Amino acid sequence: MVSFSGSTAVAGIGATEFSKQSGRSELQLAAEAVSAALDDAGLTPSDVDGLVTYTQDANDEIAVAREVGIGDLSFFSRVHYGGGAACGTVLHAAMAVATGVAETVVCYRAFNERSGRRFGQPDARIGGEPSSQGLEMSWHVPYGLMTPAAWVAMFAQRYMHAYGVTSEDFGRVAVAMRRHASTNPAAWFYQRPITLEEHQASRWIVEPLHLLDCCQESDGAVALVVTSAERARDLRRSPVLITGAAQGAGAGQMMMTSYYRDDMTGLPEMGVVGGRLWEQSGLGPSDVQTAILYDHFTPFVLTQLEELGFCGRGEARDFVAGGGIEIDGHLPVNPHGGQLGEAYIHGMNGIAEAVRQIRGTSVNQVSGVHNVLVTAGTGVPTSGLILSAE
């Protein structure tokens, strides 16, 4: 059986600036990020023969190829389920490279999520079509349960009830992310840390979530170059090995409203991903020096720590207490500031940070990083990665 684990690598990363109004089209953002990633890798557009993005991305692979000057493509693929696609794009790319379907695949995500279509705004149309997803939404949207914050808040309330978790526990995640972002010049919230009191004082969005439990909305793009580890060794940057890559959906899964499973306090789909990652890599939580955990909303950062085995069920509140996930804690999470602090690029910016942590080039570098775990969108069918140094 062909395996991509250890034989494929991320060879380049590229990004645009992160803003609230890019002032240019999403296609331009995509092209800029892809070109930057190729420059970083020391490759040219003609080296690329595969492209992968999200089903939600508005830029077709062929359109990006035209803008960047990429020639023939032998592989193109899309990953579904919103931000759950992030690490899945790398999985698809790695599979293509490992099987010889393609040699150099670029994964990208580009959007004007703040100045264009904002995911946080209610859209009455999402329940309107009798597709499987439209019907799924139709059990929720008529009641006004129709924003990502609300969908997540429903899980968060039950989680709080089950384990005695408080809003302040969620707030500690936000404080950590904003602390990290405050020393990252690329972050939107550069030099703007927050206190727990500010978190508590921020207005309700959907109880139990305050404004500062919700990630920002951003314009921008990120791209990643995936190729074989062997080839990556000859390129400009030290290879960042793909040790593990997995997608996961759980039994009884819905897009973001999996309220009908026995338990509402976990993320079974992330459990699927975690199990696969540890199995592929032969690693465990103690082998990871820093983690990039998807943080569109604070509560699921706690759930992920439990689901991935960094702590036991219901113990994440203690794990994050006292700065446990801050840069100097026992598991630094999102040293770039995450989506709460750096930018919301649908998880793709987190993968880029993982690459920098392995390379040792992050502005908030964690010492002695050998393995980084990365996750994608939570509450949805999702994906994850373990990236490693040689």
Place this chain on the structure above:
Amino acid sequence: MTAGTGAAEGGTFHERLTALAERRIEMGEVRGVAAADPVNLPMIRHWTDAIGDANPLYTDPEAAEGGVHGEIVAPPAMIQVWSMPGVRRSGRQVSTPVDDVLRMLDENGHTGVVATNCEQTYHRYVRLGERPVPATRFAGLSGPKRTALGEGYFVTWNVTWYAGDEPVATMLFRVLKFRPREREEVPPPKPATINAAPRAPYLLRPATPMDDAARTPDPPKTVTAMDDAAPRAPYPLRPAVNRDTEFFWEGVAKGELRIQKCAGCGELRHPPGPVCPSCRSADRTYVVAGGEGEVYSYVVHHHPPVPGRETPFVVAVVELPEGVRMVGNVTECASSEVGIGMPVRVTYRQMDDELTLPMWIPREA
């Protein structure tokens, strides 16, 4: 082409509209045509009779002479009546600074109009023989706003009526010009037919400012569209319904909360689906739930605004003793009273002429 609209042909509709609105604001107040007839007793008599105002100071010369005004005066709320252009608009017309803004909205598909605000201030009574002259000032444009009726712009203007150079009354008038929701886009669920008197929202057909006035000859009302009109408008958050789910919505329309039951193995399932995951049977029936449940989890939605809803509102996952969960709103209690484990029972709320939703209200444990 109307004057001025050619200056900013480039840009998005919003940019062009905003540019036009800015130019119209700069125009300031534009005087219209004086009342066709002087303020007169026959018209006052008809109007007060229709309204039911028996105050003799408006109609009885003797009473008026002995009253505070010393002569007949018109009811202040009649002020719009005097300058109305008439149904056929046969008299001389002067365009107002509002006309081409409304026209531009019409041409862009914002053909719906609902009057949201009308506030009048009376400076003095108008006397017989005076001929009020309306003057219109474009006051502002805001939008696009997503409303229960559809996406639209709020357009605001002021009218001042002058007798000679003296202002006698002023009015703020605001309409929402909206793009009506396309019914094809969101088909209503088949089953929802409920007997209830349809309630007409305070809707007007596309109109110019003076048209609006023409169709509201009664005393001006203040209508707050989002508070008042929204529940009467078609409820915007409609479920998609197909053959696998229509039994549920048919049940709701009849006041039954139905749970899918597999005809093969008897398993209950919500949300329903076409094939039983336990025994593969596609034969389905349903049971009617007892209508009681407990809150399993819940949220209180504050922000952002949700079409067709007033915030805050509560949405809960309700666990039924039958062994399934359903999502719905908890109503008829303060959001602070809702908690996990709270006993609730189902009720039904008609959202518009076609859609009924199950709702949950507190019950004694």
